[in-house]
Amino acid sequence: MERPEVLLDNADAVYDFYRDHQQNRLKAWGAYAILGRRYHPRVAYAEGARELLHDLIAQRRPLLLAINHLSESDPYTVAAAAWRSELRRVIGRVRVLAKDELFLDPDQRRKIDMMGGIPVFRGKDHGLRAVNAAGQHMIDICAERIAAGDGIAVFPEGTCNDVDQARVQPVGSGIGHIAFRAMKLGVVPALVSIGLSYGPRPDPTIPVTKQEAMAASFYFGVPVTELPARPAEIARLVHTDLQHALDGAVAAY
Numbered sequence: 368m369e370r371p372e373v374l375l376d377n378a379d380a381v382y383d384f385y386r387d388h389q390q391n392r393l394k395a396w397g398a399y400a401i402l403g404r405r406y407h408p409r410v411a412y413a414e415g416a417r418e419l420l421h422d423l424i425a426q427r428r429p430l431l432l433a434i435n436h437l438s439e440s441d442p443y444t445v446a447a448a449a450w451r452s453e454l455r456r457v458i459g460r461v462r463v464l465a466k467d468e469l470f471l472d473p474d475q476r477r478k479i480d481m482m483g484g485i486p487v488f489r490g491k492d493h494g495l496r497a498v499n500a501a502g503q504h505m506i507d508i509c510a511e512r513i514a515a516g517d518g519i520a521v522f523p524e525g526t527c528n529d530v531d532q533a534r535v536q537p538v539g540s541g542i543g544h545i546a547f548r549a550m551k552l553g554v555v556p557a558l559v560s561i562g563l564s565y566g567p568r569p570d571p572t573i574p575v576t577k578q579e580a581m582a583a584s585f586y587f588g589v590p591v592t593e594l595p596a597r598p599a600e601i602a603r604l605v606h607t608d609l610q611h612a613l614d615g616a617v618a619a620y
Contacts (some may be wrong), residue, residue, distance in 0.1 A: 373470035373486045375493050378501035382508045385462075385485045390457030394481050399458050403450030404441055408583040410452045411619040413612075416589045420453045423557050423590055425446035428459065429513045430590075431546055431556040433605050435563055435613050436522035437532050438575040444563070444583040445520075446482065452587065459483070461518035462509070483520075486508070488612040491526065506541060512530050519545060523605055529572045532564070533617055535542070543598030550594065558605065560588040562612030566620045586615030 368387065371380040412420075423430065432454075434445055442465070449458060467486040470476045487505060488498045509519050523538040530536060549556055563585075565579040588608055595601050 370480075371464045373467050373476070375467070375488050375497065375501060378504060379485060379604035382501070382504045386511060387506050388480065388536060390459050390483050394485065395459045395483065397551065398478070398482060399446050399450040399455075402446040406444050406447035406581055406583065408444055408448045408585050409619055410448055410585050410587070411615065413589045413615060416587045417453060417607060419592075420559065420587065424453060424456050424591070427516060427594075427613050429516055429549070429554060429556045430461070430518035431549075431558050432461065432520040432561060433523050433542060433609050434537050434561045435609055436524045437563060437565060437571070438527055438529050438549070438580075440575045440580040440583075441445060441522070441563065442482075443578055444529050445505050445561075445585075445595065448561070448563075448583070448585040452585070460516070461520055462512055462521075463510070463520045464505075464522070468492070469506055470596075489525065489578055502541065506544045506548060509545045510552055513549040514554045516550040519556070521545070523602075523609070526577060530573045532568055533613065535606055535610045535613055538602050538609070540598055540602050541546070542605050543601035545600040546594055546601045555592070558591040558594060558601075558608065560591075560605065560608040560612040561586070562586040562609065564613065564615065564616040582620075584616045584620040588612040588615070589604070 453485050462485050463483045464487045465484045470486050488501045521542050523542040524536040525539045528536050564584045
């Protein structure tokens with residue numbers, strides 16, 4: 368299928384394309400490996416989290432990864448943490464939700480596609496009413512990919528936290544609807560909350576420096592294998608679980 372231009376007016380074609388798009392796993396592994404060597408994040412786990420995550424991946428259980436969002440550097444440090452953690456084994460089988468503007472430049476888009484990106488048209492950029500249909504389509508595609516065995520990685524706060532980087536900001540309902548619709552398709556993803564910290568930052572509006580990015584701290588919470596029955600309840604669980612993981616990342620810094 369021809370690669371469509373990522374524009375809101377073209378959302379149906381965009382999501383039809385990403386329903387079936389496959390990464391080149393070897394290239395993805397290479398890119399993640401480079402970032403894993405370039406950055407050196409601390410990676411820690413809650414008690415029992417590493418062993419359970421290892422077992423879930425061995426069972427090919429789809430993962431729903433929730434990460435707090437602090438800066439534009441996050442995709443690089445998260446990729447580095449994936450390479451240096453149990454997630455290395457699912458590289459090439461995890462799709463990553465990313466804002467649509469990152470797909471506009473053709474060279475950048477090729478890299479994001481290779482890393483597993485799926486575009487998101489955000490209400491803050493286009494207006495809530497304008498993106499509603501596209502958002503529903505995106506959620507359906509994510510649920511279908513989970514049902515087919517892929518993982519989905521989400522920054523559920525929806526935007527960078529420039530308020531208090533030690534507290535998870537409100538979590539949108541999208542992640543709850545993705546999990547809910549996957550369950551309607553017969554697959555329950557395991558929720559894995561990953562806390563990210565760049566250390567004490569008195570002014571979170573200032574971009575993360577290269578030195579801070581190189582010293583990122585990640586903390587994996589214990590995977591949640593049984594999810595609530597309703598999207599809003601799932602979103603509340605994500606917020607609570609992600610805050611615990613963020614607390615761990617801050618403490619481990």
